[in-house]
Amino acid sequence: MFSMLNMGSVEAGPPRAEGEDLTARARIRDAAITCFAEAGVAGTSVRTVAAAASVSPALVIHHFGSKDALRVACDQYVAALVREQKSAAMAQGPGLDPFAALRTYRDGPPLLAYLARTLTDGSPHVAALVDEMVEDAVAYMEQGVEAGMLKPSEDPRGRAAVMTLWSLGALVLHEHAQRLLGADLLGDPLLATAYYLPGLEIMGAGLMTPEVHERMHEQFRQIKEQQS
Amino acid sequence: MFSMLNMGSVEAGPPRAEGEDLTARARIRDAAITCFAEAGVAGTSVRTVAAAASVSPALVIHHFGSKDALRVACDQYVAALVREQKSAAMAQGPGLDPFAALRTYRDGPPLLAYLARTLTDGSPHVAALVDEMVEDAVAYMEQGVEAGMLKPSEDPRGRAAVMTLWSLGALVLHEHAQRLLGADLLGDPLLATAYYLPGLEIMGAGLMTPEVHERMHEQFRQIKEQQS
DNA sequence: CAGCATACTAAACACGCGTTCAGCCACCGT
DNA sequence: ACGGTGGCTGAACGCGTGTTTAGTATGCTG
Numbered sequence: 001m002f003s004m005l006n007m008g009s010v011e012a013g014p015p016r017a018e019g020e021d022l023t024a025r026a027r028i029r030d031a032a033i034t035c036f037a038e039a040g041v042a043g044t045s046v047r048t049v050a051a052a053a054s055v056s057p058a059l060v061i062h063h064f065g066s067k068d069a070l071r072v073a074c075d076q077y078v079a080a081l082v083r084e085q086k087s088a089a090m091a092q093g094p095g096l097d098p099f100a101a102l103r104t105y106r107d108g109p110p111l112l113a114y115l116a117r118t119l120t121d122g123s124p125h126v127a128a129l130v131d132e133m134v135e136d137a138v139a140y141m142e143q144g145v146e147a148g149m150l151k152p153s154e155d156p157r158g159r160a161a162v163m164t165l166w167s168l169g170a171l172v173l174h175e176h177a178q179r180l181l182g183a184d185l186l187g188d189p190l191l192a193t194a195y196y197l198p199g200l201e202i203m204g205a206g207l208m209t210p211e212v213h214e215r216m217h218e219q220f221r222q223i224k225e226q227q228s
Numbered sequence: 229m230f231s232m233l234n235m236g237s238v239e240a241g242p243p244r245a246e247g248e249d250l251t252a253r254a255r256i257r258d259a260a261i262t263c264f265a266e267a268g269v270a271g272t273s274v275r276t277v278a279a280a281a282s283v284s285p286a287l288v289i290h291h292f293g294s295k296d297a298l299r300v301a302c303d304q305y306v307a308a309l310v311r312e313q314k315s316a317a318m319a320q321g322p323g324l325d326p327f328a329a330l331r332t333y334r335d336g337p338p339l340l341a342y343l344a345r346t347l348t349d350g351s352p353h354v355a356a357l358v359d360e361m362v363e364d365a366v367a368y369m370e371q372g373v374e375a376g377m378l379k380p381s382e383d384p385r386g387r388a389a390v391m392t393l394w395s396l397g398a399l400v401l402h403e404h405a406q407r408l409l410g411a412d413l414l415g416d417p418l419l420a421t422a423y424y425l426p427g428l429e430i431m432g433a434g435l436m437t438p439e440v441h442e443r444m445h446e447q448f449r450q451i452k453e454q455q456s
Numbered sequence: 457c458a459g460c461a462t463a464c465t466a467a468a469c470a471c472g473c474g475t476t477c478a479g480c481c482a483c484c485g486t
Numbered sequence: 487a488c489g490g491t492g493g494c495t496g497a498a499c500g501c502g503t504g505t506t507t508a509g510t511a512t513g514c515t516g
Contacts (some may be wrong), residue, residue, distance in 0.1 A: 001259055006502090012307060024493075024494080028296070037490095039309060040270065041257075041439065042268065042270035042271050043475080044464095045472075045473065045475090046473080046474060046475085047472085047473080050423070055494075056494065056495050056496075057474085057475085057495095058475085058476080058477090058494075058495065058496080059493075059494055059495075061474075061475060061476085062492095062493075062494075065494090066474075066475080067473095067474065067475090094340040099344075119404070120345075120348055120400060120401070120403075121268075122279050122403060127404065127407060128407070130404050131407075131408070134408055141435075148437060149436065149437055149440045150435050150436055150437065150440070151433070151434070151435050151436065151437060153426070153429060153435070154425070154426075154429060155425060155426050155429070158409060158422060158423075158425065158426035159426040159429060159430065159435065161405075161408045161409055161426070162361070162398075162409075162423060162426040162427050162430060163430065163435075164408075165397070165401050165404060165408070166394040166397060166398060166399045167403055168397070168404075169393070169396070169397015169399075169400055169401050169402060170390075170392060170393045170394060170397050171397075172348060172397055172400050172401065173347060173348070173393050173396060173397050173400065175348075175350060176347070176355065176393060176396075177389075177393055178359050179355060179359075180358070180359070180362060180389045180392075180393070181386060181389055181390075186430060190451055191455070193448060193452040193455070195386075195393075196448060197382070197383060197386065197445075197449075197452065198381070198382075198383050198386035198387040198389070198390040199239050199390050200444060200445060200448055201381060201382060201383070201387060201445070202387065202390060202391065202430070202431060202434065203430060203434055203435060203436065204429065204434045204435075204436045204440075204441030204444065204445065205379070205433065205434040205436070205438070205441055206367075206379070206381055206431055206432045206434040207378050207387065207391075207431060207432075208377065208378055208431065208432045208433070209376060209377055209378065209379060209494095210433070212377045212378070212432075213428070213432030213433050216428055216432065217425075217428060217429070217432065220421060220424060220425055220428055221425075223421060224284060224419055224421040224425065227418075227419070227421070230502080252463075252464085273502075273503065274503080274504060274505085275502085275503080275504090283464080283465090284464070284466075285465095285504085285505090286464075286465065286466080286467095286505085286506085286507095287463075287464055287465075289504080289505060289506085290463075291463090294504075294505080295503095295504065295505090299463050302516095382466075
């Protein structure tokens with residue numbers, strides 16, 4: 001699910017003039033998101049961000065207080081953007097992947113890449129975002145079950161969480177996906193069929209024969225019971 | 229598959245005296261792996277590694293030449309260890325997850341955590357390791373198909389690659405898995421049923437009803453054709 | 457025993473980091 | 487016209503970084 005259920009190509013998104021006529025504060029924030037996405041937070045210096053935004057290093061501190069606070073501001077900004085786009089997508093209708101929200105901002109800072117990077121350095125804001133994604137997935141999949149599109153699960157929340165982890169995990173490893181499959185997970189899904197087609201195969205019908213699946217399931221269930 | 233097919237608990241692994249009577253060079257290497265795994269390469273200083281190994285910073289450079297070279301040495305050491313354990317596991321019999329190799333070294337440096345960290349900073353040695361994992365998965369799954377345990381795939385290599393990406397991706401996001409499911413993906417799989425049970429459900433039989441799966445598959449196939 | 461390579465350290469080096477400070481310039485209310 | 491406020495900069499500060507250098511102890515080789 002998730003990206004898998006996305007059938008439509010990426011639309012233009014809001015105009016977002018992009019005439020570089022943003023306030024300096026916004027320019028710094030966008031530049032920081034881009035730099036952090038490319039080199040990671042630890043691998044980016046305040047001076048690098050300042051240069052990318054064509055301002056002095058001092059101005060970065062003037063506006064955000066410290067590098068750490070800048071990082072938090074980026075987290076919050078990205079989170080807000082995601083939530084905004086998510087509800088917009090919801091209103092538009094179900095069936096679109098939640099990442100579509102992030103992809104629409106083609107002209108702005110690379111939100112998906114930023115997320116892929118920061119997912120691994122323990123920011124509480126990003127963690128909250130992930131938690132929300134899982135809750136959304138739970139609700140969304142429940143609808144799918146009621147509509148007869150998805151099979152019911154023994155552990156709906158667990159299933160949604162694992163699906164989210166796998167989808168986000170693949171995103172984090174997009175460099176490897178690119179090398180292994182030639183698919184750019186940060187770009188248009190329609191151009192990454194080398195990833196989504198096998199993914200759909202697994203998510204759709206699984207890869208085990210029913211007997212094997214049944215047997216393994218039984219074994220795991222016993223293990224779980226032994227523990228409690 | 230992978231971790232999913234692992235049914236046995238983690239065995240002791242080689243004795244690995246661990247009397248701290250290692251050569252200084254080895255102590256530094258192990259300390260570096262631990263530090264890099266915990267704070268990332270960029271977040272770890274040569275002085276930190278030196279302190280963890282109870283030596284002077286200069287000795288680290290003396291033995292490895294530079295921090296970057298130390299990092300490469302760690303990559304190569306971990307890769308060698310993985311390959312070694314992998315072939316040992318192969319000899320022992322199939323059906324065990326390849327990560328078991330990494331988990332056996334409980335007393336040594338945290339290999340799995342190191343991999344989970346370094347998977348995202350583009351080391352060629354780690355990339356080569358991933359490539360090998362995919363090739364192993366391809367071969368392994370082919371055996372499964374022949375044995376009638378796994379369904380055949382439209383794209384065996386793609387399927388193996390995606391499974392590897394998902395498994396490794398979840399590993400990289402183990403912090404989120406811990407928070408969402410209370411499951412420690414770096415530890416004993418038998419204690420992480422909250423992750424492996426839903427995972428098995430998805431991998432085993434998928435989550436879509438056959439009609440929906442069929443329909444989506446058809447749509448994706450058309451998309452792919454339009455591109456070529 | 458002399459000679460020498462090797463393991464190792466303390467101190468220092470240059471450099472880049474995040475951050476601070478003093479001051480400039482433009483705008484705005486009065 | 488004036489005072490002040492806020493956006494903004496250049497230069498500097500202190501610190502931690504990776505690395506170098508000089509020097510000491512140790513243990514092997516002739």
